[in-house]
């Protein structure tokens with residue numbers, strides 16, 4: 001298994017991995033991937049992928065892929081939280097490993113590779129996770145994420161509410177801490193590392 005940056009040719013496998021979640025959710029309601037009311041059309045997913053690929057190319061996002069036998073079996077992406085200058089230091093993380101490939105250390109390797117690529121680009125990585133998704137929460141904690149909040153009933157899936165846990169990983173400030181649209185460094189006075197309230201919940 002290799003972990004590498006996203007490639008243009010990954011689209012068909014990543015699409016398949018994502019669409020499979022629409023089937024999986026029938027038996028695994030804790031799968032923590034947001035779903036549209038109906039599985040999206042390929043054209044909509046192709047647009048999403050092209051945007052993602054573009055953002056990776058211009059440095060706005062990072063995306064790493066786990067490849068096994070020439071096929072993408074998992075992806076972890078960190079996307080800039082927004083374009084307002086107040087939030088450009090924050091990356092938002094998402095991860096999906098294809099069901100048949102889980103529990104073999106792929107998720108951990110993807111996370112570690114994604115976090116490494118975020119250093120010097122984002123000051124902080126955020127994510128939200130279904131509180132019921134014990135495995136994912138444990139994995140995030142083990143790579144340094146801390147939970148800072150719980151949104152009661154933040155998820156409503158098939159008539160059942162689930163709490164949403166918010167987690168943060170603060171990356172040590174580096175110089176320069178992140179880059180502008182053109183890849184040029186933006187000089188910022190690094191925020192004190194402990195300025196963000198990140199109480200451990202456990």
Ligand SMILES: CC(C)(COP(=O)(O)OP(=O)(O)OC[C@H]1O[C@@H](n2cnc3c(N)ncnc32)[C@H](O)[C@@H]1OP(=O)(O)O)[C@@H](O)C(=O)NCCC(=O)NCCS
Nearest residue numbers: 031032095096097102103104105106107108129135136139
């Ligand atoms: C969450 C996810 C990315 C983890 O990937 P993975 O390849 O299965 O995880 P790994 O095999 O690297 O496991 C890493 C650790 O997490 C634990 N873990 C992960 N998922 C688990 C689960 N469902 N139940 C119990 N433990 C789990 C493992 O015990 C392992 O611990 P260890 O390294 O100490 O042995 C993957 O299960 C997945 O894609 N799930 C569906 C999508 C999803 O829920 N994404 C999270 C969105 S917030």
